[in-house]
Amino acid sequence: MQETPFCLRVGHLLPYSMSNSNTTDFTNPSTFILLGIPGLEAAHVWISIPFCTIYVIAILGNFTILFIVKMEPSLHVPMYYFLCMLAVTDLVLSTSILPKTLSIFWFNSREIAFRACLTQMYFLYCFLVMESGFFMAMALDRYVAICHPLRHSTTLRNSVVANIGLAVVLRGGIIILPSFLLVSQWPFCRTNIIPHTHCEHMAVMKLGCGDIHVTSYYGLFLLFFVIGVDVFFITLSYIQILRAIFSLPTKDARLKTFGTCGSHLCAILVFYIPNLFSSLTYRFGHNVPLHFHVLIGNMYLLVPPMLNPIIYGVRTKQIQDRLLRLITHKETTFFSCCSGSQTKFRADLGGELVLGQ
Template identity: 80%
Template sequence: MQETPFCLRVGHLLTRSMSDSNTTHFTNPSIFILLGIPGLETAHVWISIPFCAMYAIAILGNFTILFVVKTEPSLHGPMYYFLCMLAITDLILSTSILPKTLSIFWFKSREINFSACLTQMYFLHCFFVVESGIFVAMALDRYVAICDPLRHSSILTNPVVAKIGLAVVLRGGMLKLPSILLARQWPYCRTNIIPHTHCEHLAVVKLACADTSVSSYYGLFVVVCVMGLDVIFITLSYIQILRVVFSLPTKDARLKIFGTCSSHLSAILAFYIPGLFSFLTYRFGQNVPLHFHILIANMYLLVPPMINPIIYGVRTKQIRKRLLRLITHKGTNFFSSCFGSQTKFRADLGGELVLGPFP
């Protein structure tokens, strides 16, 4: 058994949780103990710095996207509604793990209630499925906008977009609920120590002293359905888009459409590649160090929420223009309050601020 070293190392943390230790069998432990990143305990504070920076960028960037879309009427369309759904999902994903992870790194607060652990697990995996569904919806939007542009506004109306968003959320919630119900009913009689920064599904299920193959197979089924079918649908959509692009007569038109789709493709790759790598290393990478797997598991939950607003903010012309107008408008107000009526300011769409005296 490899759990013994962990038990010895954190035995002083288990006094309260193991007060009834005359028996070793407990169906629902009152608490679990999250170790953080075993083997890198001395570096926890240093690791927390990039984690905290990524979380701060994700919070700022996604709230900025939501604010810009809400305040700019010209952005009230299907593409930007899906982008807002993506921003909300990213906020939930990153917030579901980072506060607890940072409390482990900074304050050694390793305990987590059994119900809270299952809730965290549900939110993580549910909204991972939701985000995958949102990328499919965005691919559908790009397909209709490019392959059938005259019918785009009539096909993807606001009620249709709302129904797609509701279907994506319900799919994620329903697909992951059986995993949580199964995890709740297993008997846990080995240990309540989880060598991870958060309640990852397989890390928790491995602590059960029962045949948990049904949980493992169901988790595999969900991953194959989500990552497999969603990736296939996205791929087919972009094959059709590429056929239309290459049939365009001018190079400028092709470059314009490539620019429109490149931000979406970049976000898709940033989401699926780390997630797929983490899944494969956890199930088949027995020789992969545990700390490396835990770092990758955190990256696929932190990196997409951080870079998605950057990708869409930089590559989407309408969002970029709106941000520049907000920045220059605030700058104009600031300088006006400082210099009064002796100066005037002009902010154009390119973001240039011109200062000069009144004639």
């Protein structure tokens, strides 16, 4: 059976699109139409269940990390400051796309204003670059802590950590800005329908009818230069870390030292591998089904914010201990309150019985 053309599969959305879109040029359309996951519209409600679960876990997990680090003085060190910066980045990253995605799945709310679409796209990639920068900063912290432990407290002072965090934020905000400005000036003369759950850069870029080579090359520059430089410095840091670890005299010392890097390495793999896979699939996977592109594009944005707090919570003893003390303290307080209430009730009841006698 011949496959139904894409334009006919989305025919029920044509009233939303601009009229005579094949012949009429329009610059900066007032709205875009997000299709969600093309080809899987009937399953949107079911797909929303894992999406919503991932979002709730990400919100609870990252807020828990922020709360524990704030409440535990022993965690007020550079490693956990960078972890808090990563948690805030994950919160913004997941919140920038999930509410709109769920509104498509649940309420069929497909329209998004042109400026809102560009704003979503800017925040999305701005915070992706920030997340990569914070992973590089955390690798620097591990390098100094393991290779130069005596200089760790003097090298990574609070003021230095704050400056590194500010530099990462400014780099993310500034380096994405040219791409954002270029897209805002494109003429969109084909259609305003985006076959995605959010304003993904490649999906929006395919709607432009002007010369998009500059924006495409700039996107490759961001992928291979910015992300590539971060990965290079992370790799360089871990080469030095591994050299220092293998120079330790005993196997127990090597395992214990390497264990301090385990959570960071897991988080790095969770972030970079799906990101790279999604980018390469979009650019070179022309025979890959469209719904697979969309699902991968969502997973590499949603899964790391969910897994990062779990990884650090499971593999970091200080966070486990603080969380356990917090839970047991609440249980002790609850049972103490209940016990006190029962004692008071019995005392009152005993008093009434004496008075009654």
